[in-house]
Amino acid sequence: MKKRGRPRKYQENINCPECGSNWCKKFGKNTGRQRYKCNQCGRHFYEGAKYYKHSEKVKLLALKMYSEGMSKSAIARVLNLPYGTVARWIYEVGKFLDKHLQEKWKKLANRIDIDEISYIDIS
CATH class of the missing domain: 1.10.10 (Arc Repressor Mutant, subunit A)
Known part of the structure; x- marks a missing residue:
């Protein structure tokens, strides 16, 4: 049986800062910067932004x-x-x-x- 629908779209150069997945999609632009959404964990993020994890x-x-x-x-x-x-x-x-x-x-x-x-x- 064939799989239906589109194949998953992976962004090779974009990784989610939360879970590290590259299964992300473009999610609009804000102030000229591309916004992404991770399909794995649902987090929104910007390409190249620095996110800090506090101890x-x-x-x-x-x-x-x-x-x-x-x-x-x-x-x-x-x-x-x-x-x-x-x-x-x-x-x-x-x-x-x-x-x-x-x-x-x-x-x-x-x-x-x-x-x-x-x-x-x-x-």
């Missing part, structure tokens, strides 16, 4: 600073990072913790039995 040590330090009460903008200034990067890290961790705590609460709620509730009206 886990820096991420944990930023999260610890935030948990100690520092503002996001102060953390960005101290660690010399973009504000959006710090905000995204905090958002992602908060989302993960929210999901984790909901699961814990569901498990705990199944074990709690309320036997008696007493209500006293003092009016």
Whole structure:
């Protein structure tokens, strides 16, 4: 049986900065620069752009600073990072913790039995 449809289009000279795949397609232009989309992981990127990966040590330090009460903008200034990067890290961790705590609460709620509730009206 023959395969239907177009064959996959590979860009030999373009690799995704996230997963390293060369199964990417052109995805429009922005300010004159060609934009690409990786069909493997779905990430959008520009050809020739430099993407930085921050170490886990820096991420944990930023999260610890935030948990100690520092503002996001102060953390960005101290660690010399973009504000959006710090905000995204905090958002992602908060989302993960929210999901984790909901699961814990569901498990705990199944074990709690309320036997008696007493209500006293003092009016």
